[in-house]
Amino acid sequence: MEFTRGLQQTPFSEIELQTATCMLAWVSLATFEVKTNVMLKKQNDLNDFLLEVSKAFFDEVGMMSSLLEKIMQYTKDLVHADRISLFLVDKEKKELYIDIFDEGIQDARGKAMFKRSAEIRVPLTKGIAGFVARTGQIVNIPEAYKDPRFNRAVDKATGYTTKSILSMPIITHGQVIGVVQMINKLSPDGVFTSADEYAFKMFAVYCALSLRYAQLYNEIQLKTAQNKVVMEQLTYHSCSTDADAEELLRKWALVPKQVLEDLDEFDMKRLCRFVLTVKKNYRPMPYHNWTHGWSAAHSIYCILRRFQAREIPVFPFFWMRSMLIATICHDVDHRGRNNSFLQETKQPLSTLYKSSVMEQHHYATTIKILQQDGHNIFSNLSASDYRRNLRYIRHCILATDLVTLLPKCKEAWGTHQDRYAGLERRTSPNTVCHHNREVIVAMVMTAADLSSNYKHFTTQKKTVTDLFEEFYQQGDIEKSLGKTPIPLMDRNNKENLAKDEHHDCKTPHSQARGHCYTTVPLADHLHKAGDTNIATWEAVFAEKNKPPEEVSETPKSVTSSSSSTSSSMSLSNGQF
Numbered sequence: 001m002e003f004t005r006g007l008q009q010t011p012f013s014e015i016e017l018q019t020a021t022c023m024l025a026w027v028s029l030a031t032f033e034v035k036t037n038v039m040l041k042k043q044n045d046l047n048d049f050l051l052e053v054s055k056a057f058f059d060e061v062g063m064m065s066s067l068l069e070k071i072m073q074y075t076k077d078l079v080h081a082d083r084i085s086l087f088l089v090d091k092e093k094k095e096l097y098i099d100i101f102d103e104g105i106q107d108a109r110g111k112a113m114f115k116r117s118a119e120i121r122v123p124l125t126k127g128i129a130g131f132v133a134r135t136g137q138i139v140n141i142p143e144a145y146k147d148p149r150f151n152r153a154v155d156k157a158t159g160y161t162t163k164s165i166l167s168m169p170i171i172t173h174g175q176v177i178g179v180v181q182m183i184n185k186l187s188p189d190g191v192f193t194s195a196d197e198y199a200f201k202m203f204a205v206y207c208a209l210s211l212r213y214a215q216l217y218n219e220i221q222l223k224t225a226q227n228k229v230v231m232e233q234l235t236y237h238s239c240s241t242d243a244d245a246e247e248l249l250r251k252w253a254l255v256p257k258q259v260l261e262d263l264d265e266f267d268m269k270r271l272c273r274f275v276l277t278v279k280k281n282y283r284p285m286p287y288h289n290w291t292h293g294w295s296a297a298h299s300i301y302c303i304l305r306r307f308q309a310r311e312i313p314v315f316p317f318f319w320m321r322s323m324l325i326a327t328i329c330h331d332v333d334h335r336g337r338n339n340s341f342l343q344e345t346k347q348p349l350s351t352l353y354k355s356s357v358m359e360q361h362h363y364a365t366t367i368k369i370l371q372q373d374g375h376n377i378f379s380n381l382s383a384s385d386y387r388r389n390l391r392y393i394r395h396c397i398l399a400t401d402l403v404t405l406l407p408k409c410k411e412a413w414g415t416h417q418d419r420y421a422g423l424e425r426r427t428s429p430n431t432v433c434h435h436n437r438e439v440i441v442a443m444v445m446t447a448a449d450l451s452s453n454y455k456h457f458t459t460q461k462k463t464v465t466d467l468f469e470e471f472y473q474q475g476d477i478e479k480s481l482g483k484t485p486i487p488l489m490d491r492n493n494k495e496n497l498a499k500d501e502h503h504d505c506k507t508p509h510s511q512a513r514g515h516c517y518t519t520v521p522l523a524d525h526l527h528k529a530g531d532t533n534i535a536t537w538e539a540v541f542a543e544k545n546k547p548p549e550e551v552s553e554t555p556k557s558v559t560s561s562s563s564s565t566s567s568s569m570s571l572s573n574g575q576f
Helices: 014-059 061-079 127-133 153-158 193-236 242-252 268-281 289-311 315-327 339-344 348-352 357-372 383-398 400-416 417-424 432-449 457-480 491-506 507-519 524-544 556-568
Strands: 081-090 095-106 110-115 121-123 138-142 164-174 176-183
Touching: 014 061, 061 081, 061 095, 061 110, 061 193, 081 127, 081 357, 095 127, 121 127, 127 138, 127 164, 127 176, 164 193, 176 193, 193 268, 242 268, 268 289, 268 315, 268 357, 289 315, 289 432, 315 357, 315 432, 339 348, 339 357, 339 457, 348 357, 357 383, 383 432, 400 432, 417 524, 457 491, 457 524
Parallel strands: none
Antiparallel strands: 081 095, 081 176, 095 110, 095 121, 138 164, 164 176
């Protein structure tokens, strides 16, 4: 601060000097306060802006373009630039194209109105933006036309004169995905400073985040659209048609003369389409195929018919209907691999479901089929009854996972054995509490799922062969992955099929079968038929291990056991 007086005036006095000194101190304080307030205002504006950007990342995932424009506008105001442009890198064509372009047009609030266009393109080998995209370096040019890297073609295309440039790369995962370019500093000298570079660096990070989020969102949208197309194609080719259902209905001989009570509540055309589509969605696996699903459904049908014939009201109609439909669908789209394999090899299904992987997938596939046009066999139900039916179906399908069922079987059998034994009596349905009924349903579902164990030995032997072929296929895959399969799944152990089946008969799963069969009222002879087959396998195993001189042409024990099985079982024709 400087004070002057003319030659004709008196010199400054000591008092005036002291007064000026005091005024200077106050001016200094006022200037400091003003600067501090300006800095605080900028910081508050910055904090508000960063908060707005952070909220937008969570609330406006699909509006990244508008968020990017906000970031560009704030950066432009912060460094006092006249224009700003955003170039994106086209890796396939090795070009830069303008994604956001500032033409200098402002709205009523004085904010820039950005234009989005991919028509202006420049090669990566030309221009300041191309240099920044190739090298990833910040470029600050005070006089653009004196720099040999400057590409005048953009000015010619836009009709704008560029003087100074501040260009910054946008980097994600170590790669330049775009370039932000500030043009013409609005200051007396028109040159961008190092302070502008520092401020610009911070906002380049937010530009990178916005662009990355926008890319991810666009990729998700693209994948979603592709998935919809694939699902539509899959649905078309995996669903039965009206013509298929009508053809099945014309084959009246396939319709049983006696069905479950109130089963006629189903719309028969919808039921036919549903069953045919379920059949289509079973894969041609050696064991877990449509034949297995239908066989299990036939078993549950026979069991439920026996309940009705003896007037034992353990299962209300809702449960019976759910059990029948669930059994038909209980292995739909099975891949022939067990849950442990899916989890250990980190298959996509194991990512979707953390437990009972295949069983949950079977239920999900059932729901998808029900949701297809003309397949909802429960469309006549109220919303509450519909949800209840789906809940029952889910319980039935998940019950076929022996790993989770086995502990429940042991606990339930030990705790409620007397109650289960009393199911022979014609008691009211209310006598069986909901928890007990769910356990009984689970056991009955398992009995139906393992129904091959009490069929004729010839049939059971073929089923076992198919099952072990599926085991061996999984074992082959495990070998290709460098793992050692268990003996049960090792194809090199194929000669020991009888021994493996005999071993399987002694496992806890086989013990669970015993609980299941004895739990099912009036079905104790199923357990006996299973024991007969076990004895037959033991005889086969024993015959195989005899010295050559002792081996007879046909083991008597096998013949008698097989005959016993045949005489004890007539389930295959739907009767007990």
